[in-house]
Amino acid sequence: MTEAPNQPPGHPWPPRYYERADALFLPTGLARSPWDPKAIAGGPVSALLATGAEDRELDDHFEIARFQVDIFGKVPHQPLHMMREALRDGRQTKLHRITMLADGKPVAQAHVLRVRRLETPVFPVPHDYPAPHSVPEHDAPRGARMGGAITLRRVLGGPGIPGRGISWLSTVGEVVGGETPSNFVKACLFADFGNGFGNATDAGQWSYANLDITIQFLRMPVGDWFLLDAETHMAGNGHGTARNIFADEQGVYARGFQTIFVAPGHLSVQVPPR
Template sequence: MTRRPAYFEPVGTDRYLPTEHAGGAWRDDEIHFSPLGGLITHAIDQHRAGRHDPDQHPDQHPDQHDDGKHLGRISFDILGRLGTDECGIRVETIRPGRTIELVEATASIGGRAAVLARAWFVASGDTATVAGGQPAPLPAPDQAARHPMTQHWGGGFVTSLDVRATAPAQPGRTTAWVRTGTDLVAGERVSPHAGFIALVDTANGIAVRQSPARWMFPNLDLTLHLHRVPSGEWTGLDTTVTFGQEGLGLTSTVLHDASGPVGRAEQLLTVRQL
Protein backbone atom coordinates (compact mmCIF):
# COMPACT_ATOMS: atom_id res chain seq x y z
CA MET A 1 0.00 0.00 0.00
CA THR A 2 1.30 3.46 -0.92
CA ARG A 3 1.68 5.68 2.12
CA ARG A 4 -0.08 9.04 1.97
CA PRO A 5 2.14 12.13 2.01
CA ALA A 6 2.45 14.01 5.31
CA TYR A 7 3.39 17.50 6.47
CA PHE A 8 5.61 16.22 9.29
CA GLU A 9 7.66 13.11 10.01
CA PRO A 10 8.20 12.16 13.68
CA VAL A 11 11.93 11.84 14.44
CA GLY A 12 11.81 11.30 18.22
CA THR A 13 9.72 12.03 21.28
CA ASP A 14 8.06 15.44 20.74
CA ARG A 15 10.29 16.09 17.72
CA TYR A 16 9.21 16.40 14.10
CA LEU A 17 10.78 17.16 10.75
CA PRO A 18 8.73 19.12 8.17
CA THR A 19 8.44 17.69 4.68
CA GLU A 20 8.30 19.60 1.41
CA HIS A 21 4.49 19.60 1.70
CA ALA A 22 4.73 22.03 4.65
CA GLY A 23 6.61 24.60 2.55
CA GLY A 24 5.74 28.24 3.22
CA ALA A 25 3.99 30.72 0.95
CA TRP A 26 6.24 33.72 1.60
CA ARG A 27 9.72 32.10 1.49
CA ASP A 28 11.16 28.82 0.22
CA ASP A 29 13.24 28.33 3.39
CA GLU A 30 10.24 28.55 5.74
CA ILE A 31 7.27 26.34 6.54
CA HIS A 32 3.65 27.47 6.46
CA PHE A 33 2.18 28.12 9.87
CA SER A 34 -1.09 26.33 9.10
CA PRO A 35 0.19 22.72 9.39
CA LEU A 36 2.43 23.76 12.29
CA GLY A 37 -0.65 25.01 14.15
CA GLY A 38 -2.25 21.62 13.57
CA LEU A 39 0.90 19.86 14.79
CA ILE A 40 0.96 21.92 18.00
CA THR A 41 -2.71 21.08 18.58
CA HIS A 42 -1.89 17.40 18.05
CA ALA A 43 0.91 17.62 20.63
CA ILE A 44 -1.50 19.22 23.12
CA ASP A 45 -3.97 16.38 22.50
CA GLN A 46 -1.27 13.79 23.13
CA HIS A 47 -0.20 15.53 26.33
CA ARG A 48 -3.74 15.58 27.68
CA ALA A 49 -4.53 12.00 26.69
CA GLY A 50 -1.26 10.63 28.01
CA ARG A 51 1.14 9.71 25.21
CA HIS A 52 1.73 6.23 26.62
CA ASP A 53 -1.70 5.62 28.21
CA PRO A 54 -2.04 1.79 28.21
CA ASP A 55 -5.83 2.05 28.51
CA GLN A 56 -6.30 4.09 25.32
CA HIS A 57 -7.87 2.06 22.51
CA PRO A 58 -5.69 2.01 19.35
CA ASP A 59 -8.61 3.32 17.25
CA GLN A 60 -9.35 6.14 19.69
CA HIS A 61 -8.41 9.67 18.61
CA PRO A 62 -5.93 11.27 21.03
CA ASP A 63 -8.44 13.92 22.13
CA GLN A 64 -11.13 11.35 22.98
CA HIS A 65 -10.48 10.53 26.60
CA ASP A 66 -12.99 10.54 29.39
CA ASP A 67 -12.30 13.85 31.15
CA GLY A 68 -15.43 15.33 29.50
CA LYS A 69 -13.83 18.55 28.22
CA HIS A 70 -13.68 20.03 24.73
CA LEU A 71 -11.37 22.59 23.15
CA GLY A 72 -12.98 26.03 23.41
CA ARG A 73 -10.15 28.37 22.49
CA ILE A 74 -6.63 28.08 21.19
CA SER A 75 -4.27 30.96 20.49
CA PHE A 76 -0.91 30.94 18.74
CA ASP A 77 1.68 33.73 18.94
CA ILE A 78 4.22 33.45 16.14
CA LEU A 79 7.49 34.64 17.64
CA GLY A 80 9.71 34.62 14.56
CA ARG A 81 10.86 32.83 11.45
CA LEU A 82 9.48 29.32 10.91
CA GLY A 83 12.47 27.60 9.35
CA THR A 84 12.52 24.21 7.69
CA ASP A 85 14.52 22.72 10.58
CA GLU A 86 13.51 20.09 13.12
CA CYS A 87 10.66 21.20 15.39
CA GLY A 88 10.39 20.28 19.07
CA ILE A 89 7.21 20.84 21.09
CA ARG A 90 7.01 21.13 24.88
CA VAL A 91 3.55 21.01 26.51
CA GLU A 92 2.46 21.59 30.09
CA THR A 93 -0.83 21.99 31.92
CA ILE A 94 -0.71 25.32 33.73
CA ARG A 95 -4.26 25.37 35.12
CA PRO A 96 -5.78 21.92 35.73
CA GLY A 97 -9.41 21.55 36.72
CA ARG A 98 -12.59 19.50 36.34
CA THR A 99 -14.56 22.32 34.68
CA ILE A 100 -11.86 24.27 32.83
CA GLU A 101 -8.25 23.51 31.97
CA LEU A 102 -5.49 25.67 30.47
CA VAL A 103 -2.62 24.07 28.54
CA GLU A 104 0.47 25.80 27.15
CA ALA A 105 2.77 24.63 24.36
CA THR A 106 6.03 26.00 23.02
CA ALA A 107 7.26 24.99 19.59
CA SER A 108 10.99 25.46 19.02
CA ILE A 109 12.66 25.38 15.63
CA GLY A 110 16.41 25.11 15.36
CA GLY A 111 16.67 25.42 19.15
CA ARG A 112 14.79 28.74 19.26
CA ALA A 113 11.24 29.30 20.51
CA ALA A 114 9.12 29.98 17.42
CA VAL A 115 5.47 29.65 18.54
CA LEU A 116 3.75 30.00 21.92
CA ALA A 117 0.28 28.45 22.16
CA ARG A 118 -2.36 28.37 24.88
CA ALA A 119 -5.53 26.27 24.81
CA TRP A 120 -8.61 26.37 27.05
CA PHE A 121 -10.60 23.17 27.46
CA VAL A 122 -14.14 23.44 28.83
CA ALA A 123 -16.36 20.80 30.46
CA SER A 124 -19.05 19.55 28.11
CA GLY A 125 -22.74 19.49 28.98
CA ASP A 126 -26.17 19.26 27.38
CA THR A 127 -27.10 22.80 26.26
CA ALA A 128 -29.16 21.82 23.20
CA THR A 129 -32.34 23.46 24.53
CA VAL A 130 -30.67 26.90 24.68
CA ALA A 131 -28.36 26.66 21.65
CA GLY A 132 -28.67 29.51 19.15
CA GLY A 133 -27.09 32.62 17.65
CA GLN A 134 -25.01 30.87 15.01
CA PRO A 135 -24.60 32.48 11.57
CA ALA A 136 -26.06 30.81 8.49
CA PRO A 137 -24.18 27.81 7.10
CA LEU A 138 -22.13 28.06 3.92
CA PRO A 139 -23.28 26.42 0.69
CA ALA A 140 -22.05 22.84 0.58
CA PRO A 141 -18.56 22.08 -0.82
CA ASP A 142 -20.04 20.19 -3.77
CA GLN A 143 -21.78 23.42 -4.79
CA ALA A 144 -18.51 25.40 -4.83
CA ALA A 145 -16.11 26.03 -7.71
CA ARG A 146 -12.40 25.24 -7.61
CA HIS A 147 -10.34 28.19 -6.39
CA PRO A 148 -6.63 27.49 -6.83
CA MET A 149 -4.57 29.61 -4.43
CA THR A 150 -1.50 29.00 -6.59
CA GLN A 151 -2.45 32.03 -8.69
CA HIS A 152 -1.11 34.17 -5.81
CA TRP A 153 1.01 31.81 -3.70
CA GLY A 154 3.74 29.21 -4.01
CA GLY A 155 5.06 26.63 -1.58
CA GLY A 156 4.34 23.00 -0.86
CA PHE A 157 1.52 23.62 1.58
CA VAL A 158 -0.60 25.70 -0.81
CA THR A 159 0.02 23.16 -3.57
CA SER A 160 -1.32 20.38 -1.31
CA LEU A 161 -4.75 22.01 -0.86
CA ASP A 162 -8.11 21.45 -2.51
CA VAL A 163 -9.87 24.84 -2.34
CA ARG A 164 -13.45 25.54 -3.42
CA ALA A 165 -14.96 29.06 -3.41
CA THR A 166 -18.71 29.37 -2.85
CA ALA A 167 -18.84 32.70 -4.74
CA PRO A 168 -16.41 34.72 -6.88
CA ALA A 169 -13.63 36.10 -4.69
CA GLN A 170 -13.43 39.85 -4.08
CA PRO A 171 -10.39 41.78 -2.77
CA GLY A 172 -10.32 41.02 0.96
CA ARG A 173 -13.48 38.90 0.89
CA THR A 174 -13.90 35.18 0.19
CA THR A 175 -16.05 32.28 1.32
CA ALA A 176 -14.41 28.97 0.57
CA TRP A 177 -13.91 25.37 1.60
CA VAL A 178 -10.45 23.85 2.11
CA ARG A 179 -9.33 20.23 2.50
CA THR A 180 -6.17 18.24 1.96
CA GLY A 181 -5.16 14.72 1.01
CA THR A 182 -1.95 15.08 3.03
CA ASP A 183 -1.69 13.66 6.55
CA LEU A 184 -0.67 15.98 9.36
CA VAL A 185 1.88 13.57 10.92
CA ALA A 186 3.15 10.47 9.16
CA GLY A 187 1.92 7.29 10.85
CA GLU A 188 -0.12 9.04 13.57
CA ARG A 189 -3.86 9.47 13.97
CA VAL A 190 -4.88 13.01 14.83
CA SER A 191 -8.04 14.42 16.36
CA PRO A 192 -10.76 16.05 14.24
CA HIS A 193 -10.00 19.47 15.72
CA ALA A 194 -6.25 19.12 15.05
CA GLY A 195 -6.93 18.31 11.40
CA PHE A 196 -9.41 21.18 11.20
CA ILE A 197 -7.03 23.71 12.81
CA ALA A 198 -4.23 22.61 10.45
CA LEU A 199 -6.14 24.38 7.63
CA VAL A 200 -7.38 27.55 9.37
CA ASP A 201 -4.29 29.73 8.84
CA THR A 202 -5.06 29.43 5.13
CA ALA A 203 -7.60 32.21 5.72
CA ASN A 204 -4.98 34.95 5.49
CA GLY A 205 -4.08 33.89 1.96
CA ILE A 206 -7.49 32.98 0.66
CA ALA A 207 -8.97 36.50 0.57
CA VAL A 208 -6.12 38.50 -0.98
CA ARG A 209 -6.67 42.26 -0.65
CA GLN A 210 -3.40 43.31 -2.32
CA SER A 211 -0.99 41.31 -4.45
CA PRO A 212 1.66 39.57 -2.32
CA ALA A 213 4.12 40.43 -5.08
CA ARG A 214 3.81 44.11 -4.03
CA TRP A 215 2.72 43.95 -0.40
CA MET A 216 3.55 41.76 2.60
CA PHE A 217 0.86 41.03 5.19
CA PRO A 218 2.01 38.06 7.30
CA ASN A 219 0.04 37.29 10.44
CA LEU A 220 1.64 37.53 13.86
CA ASP A 221 -0.90 35.33 15.57
CA LEU A 222 -3.95 33.11 15.16
CA THR A 223 -6.74 32.75 17.71
CA LEU A 224 -9.72 30.42 17.38
CA HIS A 225 -12.85 30.43 19.54
CA LEU A 226 -15.09 27.38 19.08
CA HIS A 227 -18.72 26.89 20.13
CA ARG A 228 -18.86 23.38 18.66
CA VAL A 229 -16.40 20.57 18.02
CA PRO A 230 -15.55 20.54 14.28
CA SER A 231 -15.61 17.32 12.28
CA GLY A 232 -15.14 16.05 8.74
CA GLU A 233 -12.55 16.68 6.05
CA TRP A 234 -13.64 20.21 5.06
CA THR A 235 -12.72 23.48 6.79
CA GLY A 236 -15.03 26.32 5.76
CA LEU A 237 -13.71 29.89 5.77
CA ASP A 238 -15.99 32.94 5.59
CA THR A 239 -13.16 35.47 5.56
CA THR A 240 -12.82 39.26 5.55
CA VAL A 241 -9.45 41.03 5.41
CA THR A 242 -9.09 44.62 6.64
CA PHE A 243 -6.02 46.83 6.16
CA GLY A 244 -5.75 49.89 8.40
CA GLN A 245 -3.89 53.15 7.69
CA GLU A 246 -0.91 52.60 10.02
CA GLY A 247 0.54 49.23 9.01
CA LEU A 248 -1.93 47.02 10.88
CA GLY A 249 -4.43 44.60 9.44
CA LEU A 250 -6.94 41.97 10.54
CA THR A 251 -8.09 38.74 8.95
CA SER A 252 -11.45 37.76 10.49
CA THR A 253 -13.10 34.43 9.72
CA VAL A 254 -16.29 32.62 10.62
CA LEU A 255 -15.31 28.95 10.73
CA HIS A 256 -17.52 26.14 9.40
CA ASP A 257 -17.52 22.42 8.90
CA ALA A 258 -19.91 20.62 6.55
CA SER A 259 -22.64 20.67 9.25
CA GLY A 260 -22.51 24.44 9.82
CA PRO A 261 -20.63 27.14 11.74
CA VAL A 262 -18.27 26.09 14.54
CA GLY A 263 -16.60 29.32 15.69
CA ARG A 264 -14.41 32.25 14.70
CA ALA A 265 -10.75 33.00 14.01
CA GLU A 266 -8.77 36.25 14.13
CA GLN A 267 -5.30 37.05 12.80
CA LEU A 268 -3.29 40.23 13.39
CA LEU A 269 -1.35 41.33 10.30
CA THR A 270 1.73 43.44 9.82
CA VAL A 271 1.20 45.24 6.48
CA ARG A 272 4.16 46.67 4.56
CA GLN A 273 5.02 47.43 0.96
CA LEU A 274 7.77 45.46 -0.76
Protein backbone atom coordinates in the same frame (compact mmCIF):
# COMPACT_ATOMS: atom_id res chain seq x y z
CA MET B 1 4.58 3.62 1.41
CA THR B 2 2.46 4.29 -1.67
CA GLU B 3 3.26 6.88 -4.34
CA ALA B 4 1.12 9.91 -5.05
CA PRO B 5 -1.23 9.62 -8.04
CA ASN B 6 0.28 11.28 -11.14
CA GLN B 7 3.43 12.13 -9.16
CA PRO B 8 7.01 11.05 -9.92
CA PRO B 9 8.52 8.23 -7.85
CA GLY B 10 9.77 9.28 -4.43
CA HIS B 11 6.70 11.35 -3.52
CA PRO B 12 4.89 9.55 -0.67
CA TRP B 13 1.11 9.44 -0.51
CA PRO B 14 -0.60 10.75 1.47
CA PRO B 15 1.60 13.87 1.62
CA ARG B 16 2.77 15.03 5.03
CA TYR B 17 4.32 18.12 6.62
CA TYR B 18 6.51 16.28 9.13
CA GLU B 19 8.11 12.94 9.86
CA ARG B 20 8.43 11.83 13.47
CA ALA B 21 11.86 10.81 14.79
CA ASP B 22 11.42 9.89 18.46
CA ALA B 23 10.68 13.22 20.20
CA LEU B 24 11.60 15.31 17.15
CA PHE B 25 9.47 16.41 14.21
CA LEU B 26 11.36 16.68 10.91
CA PRO B 27 9.70 19.09 8.44
CA THR B 28 9.36 17.96 4.83
CA GLY B 29 9.61 20.19 1.78
CA LEU B 30 5.83 20.68 1.86
CA ALA B 31 6.13 22.56 5.17
CA ARG B 32 8.34 25.30 3.67
CA SER B 33 7.08 28.86 3.68
CA PRO B 34 6.28 30.19 0.19
CA TRP B 35 8.09 33.40 1.22
CA ASP B 36 11.29 31.86 2.67
CA PRO B 37 12.55 28.32 1.90
CA LYS B 38 14.50 28.32 5.18
CA ALA B 39 11.30 28.79 7.20
CA ILE B 40 8.12 26.80 7.88
CA ALA B 41 4.73 28.16 6.81
CA GLY B 42 2.17 29.22 9.40
CA GLY B 43 -0.32 26.46 8.58
CA PRO B 44 2.09 23.59 9.31
CA VAL B 45 3.23 25.42 12.46
CA SER B 46 -0.35 25.76 13.72
CA ALA B 47 -1.23 22.18 12.78
CA LEU B 48 1.79 20.69 14.57
CA LEU B 49 1.05 22.69 17.72
CA ALA B 50 -2.53 21.43 17.54
CA THR B 51 -1.19 17.87 17.35
CA GLY B 52 0.79 18.55 20.53
CA ALA B 53 -2.32 19.98 22.22
CA GLU B 54 -4.46 16.84 21.81
CA ASP B 55 -5.15 14.73 24.88
CA ARG B 56 -7.48 11.72 24.61
CA GLU B 57 -8.10 11.54 28.35
CA LEU B 58 -8.98 15.23 28.70
CA ASP B 59 -11.02 15.31 25.50
CA ASP B 60 -13.38 12.66 26.92
CA HIS B 61 -14.65 15.21 29.45
CA PHE B 62 -13.57 18.66 28.24
CA GLU B 63 -14.29 20.66 25.09
CA ILE B 64 -11.56 22.73 23.43
CA ALA B 65 -12.98 26.26 23.56
CA ARG B 66 -10.00 28.27 22.32
CA PHE B 67 -6.77 27.61 20.44
CA GLN B 68 -4.34 30.52 20.13
CA VAL B 69 -0.97 30.53 18.37
CA ASP B 70 1.84 33.08 18.62
CA ILE B 71 4.69 32.84 16.13
CA PHE B 72 8.05 34.26 17.28
CA GLY B 73 9.42 35.39 13.92
CA LYS B 74 10.42 32.85 11.30
CA VAL B 75 10.14 29.22 12.38
CA PRO B 76 13.26 27.57 10.93
CA HIS B 77 12.93 24.59 8.60
CA GLN B 78 14.77 22.16 10.87
CA PRO B 79 13.98 19.50 13.48
CA LEU B 80 11.47 20.71 16.06
CA HIS B 81 10.59 19.65 19.59
CA MET B 82 7.41 20.39 21.56
CA MET B 83 6.97 20.90 25.29
CA ARG B 84 3.62 21.04 27.10
CA GLU B 85 2.81 22.57 30.49
CA ALA B 86 -0.36 23.19 32.50
CA LEU B 87 -1.05 26.84 33.34
CA ARG B 88 -4.46 26.15 34.90
CA ASP B 89 -5.70 22.75 36.04
CA GLY B 90 -9.16 23.50 37.43
CA ARG B 91 -12.23 21.32 37.74
CA GLN B 92 -14.16 23.32 35.14
CA THR B 93 -11.42 24.78 32.93
CA LYS B 94 -7.91 23.78 31.96
CA LEU B 95 -5.31 25.91 30.19
CA HIS B 96 -2.21 24.39 28.61
CA ARG B 97 0.73 25.94 26.80
CA ILE B 98 2.51 24.04 24.03
CA THR B 99 5.90 25.47 23.10
CA MET B 100 7.66 24.65 19.83
CA LEU B 101 11.45 24.68 20.05
CA ALA B 102 14.27 24.63 17.50
CA ASP B 103 17.74 23.95 18.94
CA GLY B 104 16.24 24.49 22.38
CA LYS B 105 14.96 27.98 21.49
CA PRO B 106 11.20 28.75 21.53
CA VAL B 107 9.99 29.65 18.02
CA ALA B 108 6.19 29.42 18.47
CA GLN B 109 3.65 28.53 21.12
CA ALA B 110 -0.03 27.74 21.52
CA HIS B 111 -2.44 28.21 24.40
CA VAL B 112 -5.31 25.71 24.59
CA LEU B 113 -8.34 26.45 26.76
CA ARG B 114 -10.61 23.53 27.66
CA VAL B 115 -14.02 23.77 29.34
CA ARG B 116 -15.86 20.89 31.03
CA ARG B 117 -18.53 19.38 28.78
CA LEU B 118 -22.13 19.98 29.97
CA GLU B 119 -25.62 19.83 28.45
CA THR B 120 -26.60 23.47 27.79
CA PRO B 121 -28.96 25.44 25.46
CA VAL B 122 -28.10 25.65 21.75
CA PHE B 123 -28.02 29.02 19.96
CA PRO B 124 -26.46 28.36 16.51
CA VAL B 125 -24.88 31.04 14.33
CA PRO B 126 -27.13 31.78 11.30
CA HIS B 127 -25.56 31.23 7.89
CA ASP B 128 -26.50 30.63 4.27
CA TYR B 129 -23.37 28.96 2.90
CA PRO B 130 -23.92 26.57 -0.04
CA ALA B 131 -23.10 22.88 0.38
CA PRO B 132 -19.53 22.03 -0.68
CA HIS B 133 -20.56 19.58 -3.42
CA SER B 134 -22.71 22.29 -5.05
CA VAL B 135 -19.58 24.39 -5.67
CA PRO B 136 -17.11 23.56 -8.49
CA GLU B 137 -13.55 22.55 -7.65
CA HIS B 138 -10.74 25.07 -8.27
CA ASP B 139 -6.95 24.95 -8.30
CA ALA B 140 -5.52 25.79 -4.88
CA PRO B 141 -2.60 28.26 -4.56
CA ARG B 142 0.79 26.59 -4.71
CA GLY B 143 1.45 27.21 -1.01
CA ALA B 144 -1.84 25.54 -0.05
CA ARG B 145 -1.82 22.46 -2.28
CA MET B 146 0.06 20.17 0.13
CA GLY B 147 1.35 18.05 -2.72
CA GLY B 148 -2.15 17.64 -4.15
CA ALA B 149 -3.76 16.65 -0.83
CA ILE B 150 -5.83 19.84 -0.38
CA THR B 151 -8.99 20.39 -2.43
CA LEU B 152 -10.47 23.87 -2.86
CA ARG B 153 -14.01 24.92 -3.81
CA ARG B 154 -14.42 28.71 -4.03
CA VAL B 155 -17.76 30.27 -3.11
CA LEU B 156 -16.71 33.95 -3.21
CA GLY B 157 -13.38 35.63 -4.02
CA GLY B 158 -10.41 33.64 -2.82
CA PRO B 159 -6.60 33.67 -2.93
CA GLY B 160 -5.25 36.43 -5.16
CA ILE B 161 -8.62 38.25 -5.30
CA PRO B 162 -8.76 41.26 -2.94
CA GLY B 163 -11.83 41.34 -0.70
CA ARG B 164 -13.90 38.90 1.30
CA GLY B 165 -13.21 35.27 0.46
CA ILE B 166 -15.36 32.20 1.14
CA SER B 167 -14.06 28.73 0.27
CA TRP B 168 -14.62 25.10 1.13
CA LEU B 169 -11.43 23.17 1.89
CA SER B 170 -10.69 19.49 2.35
CA THR B 171 -7.51 17.51 2.81
CA VAL B 172 -6.40 13.88 2.80
CA GLY B 173 -2.87 14.86 3.83
CA GLU B 174 -1.10 14.08 7.09
CA VAL B 175 0.48 16.59 9.45
CA VAL B 176 2.79 13.89 10.86
CA GLY B 177 3.63 10.97 8.59
CA GLY B 178 1.67 7.82 9.38
CA GLU B 179 -0.82 9.62 11.65
CA THR B 180 -4.33 10.57 10.49
CA PRO B 181 -5.00 14.15 11.63
CA SER B 182 -8.14 14.84 13.63
CA ASN B 183 -10.68 17.41 12.53
CA PHE B 184 -9.37 19.67 15.30
CA VAL B 185 -5.88 19.56 13.76
CA LYS B 186 -7.27 20.14 10.26
CA ALA B 187 -9.27 23.13 11.54
CA CYS B 188 -6.11 24.62 13.05
CA LEU B 189 -4.28 24.12 9.74
CA PHE B 190 -6.96 25.92 7.72
CA ALA B 191 -7.24 28.71 10.32
CA ASP B 192 -3.91 30.02 9.02
CA PHE B 193 -5.39 30.57 5.54
CA GLY B 194 -7.67 33.49 6.43
CA ASN B 195 -5.32 36.37 5.61
CA GLY B 196 -4.53 34.82 2.22
CA PHE B 197 -8.05 33.76 1.24
CA GLY B 198 -9.64 37.04 2.40
CA ASN B 199 -6.80 39.42 1.57
CA ALA B 200 -7.50 43.16 1.42
CA THR B 201 -4.95 44.08 -1.27
CA ASP B 202 -2.99 42.62 -4.14
CA ALA B 203 -0.18 40.49 -2.70
CA GLY B 204 2.36 41.99 -5.09
CA GLN B 205 1.65 45.52 -3.87
CA TRP B 206 1.35 44.77 -0.17
CA SER B 207 2.32 41.69 1.83
CA TYR B 208 0.18 40.67 4.81
CA ALA B 209 1.85 37.97 6.89
CA ASN B 210 -0.04 36.81 9.96
CA LEU B 211 1.64 37.05 13.35
CA ASP B 212 -0.82 34.91 15.29
CA ILE B 213 -3.91 32.72 15.00
CA THR B 214 -6.91 32.63 17.33
CA ILE B 215 -9.83 30.18 17.03
CA GLN B 216 -12.80 30.24 19.41
CA PHE B 217 -14.64 26.94 19.02
CA LEU B 218 -18.37 26.57 19.51
CA ARG B 219 -17.87 22.85 18.92
CA MET B 220 -15.52 20.54 17.08
CA PRO B 221 -16.00 20.33 13.29
CA VAL B 222 -17.45 17.20 11.70
CA GLY B 223 -17.14 15.74 8.23
CA ASP B 224 -14.50 16.19 5.54
CA TRP B 225 -15.23 19.76 4.40
CA PHE B 226 -14.15 22.95 6.19
CA LEU B 227 -15.52 26.33 5.14
CA LEU B 228 -13.42 29.48 5.61
CA ASP B 229 -15.14 32.88 5.40
CA ALA B 230 -12.39 35.50 5.70
CA GLU B 231 -12.04 39.24 5.38
CA THR B 232 -9.04 41.46 6.16
CA HIS B 233 -9.27 45.02 7.48
CA MET B 234 -6.47 47.59 7.77
CA ALA B 235 -6.29 51.15 9.20
CA GLY B 236 -3.22 52.34 7.28
CA ASN B 237 -0.82 52.03 10.22
CA GLY B 238 1.24 48.94 9.37
CA HIS B 239 -0.99 46.18 10.70
CA GLY B 240 -4.48 44.81 10.35
CA THR B 241 -6.80 41.97 11.31
CA ALA B 242 -8.26 39.04 9.43
CA ARG B 243 -11.77 38.14 10.62
CA ASN B 244 -12.54 34.47 10.07
CA ILE B 245 -15.69 32.36 10.33
CA PHE B 246 -15.35 28.57 10.16
CA ALA B 247 -18.14 26.16 9.23
CA ASP B 248 -18.77 22.56 8.25
CA GLU B 249 -21.81 21.05 6.52
CA GLN B 250 -23.78 21.27 9.79
CA GLY B 251 -23.12 24.99 10.34
CA VAL B 252 -20.66 27.40 11.95
CA TYR B 253 -18.32 25.70 14.43
CA ALA B 254 -15.85 28.50 15.25
CA ARG B 255 -14.82 32.11 14.79
CA GLY B 256 -11.35 33.56 14.78
CA PHE B 257 -8.90 36.37 14.14
CA GLN B 258 -5.36 36.87 12.92
CA THR B 259 -3.11 39.87 13.50
CA ILE B 260 -1.62 40.91 10.15
CA PHE B 261 1.75 42.57 9.59
CA VAL B 262 1.45 44.79 6.51
CA ALA B 263 4.49 45.76 4.43
CA PRO B 264 5.23 46.79 0.82
CA GLY B 265 5.20 43.83 -1.54
CA HIS B 266 7.68 42.99 -4.28
CA LEU B 267 5.74 45.09 -6.83
CA SER B 268 5.13 48.04 -4.52
CA VAL B 269 6.40 51.48 -5.59
CA GLN B 270 7.09 52.19 -1.93
CA VAL B 271 10.37 51.09 -0.40
CA PRO B 272 10.41 49.84 3.20
CA PRO B 273 12.33 52.20 5.56
CA ARG B 274 15.88 51.22 6.36
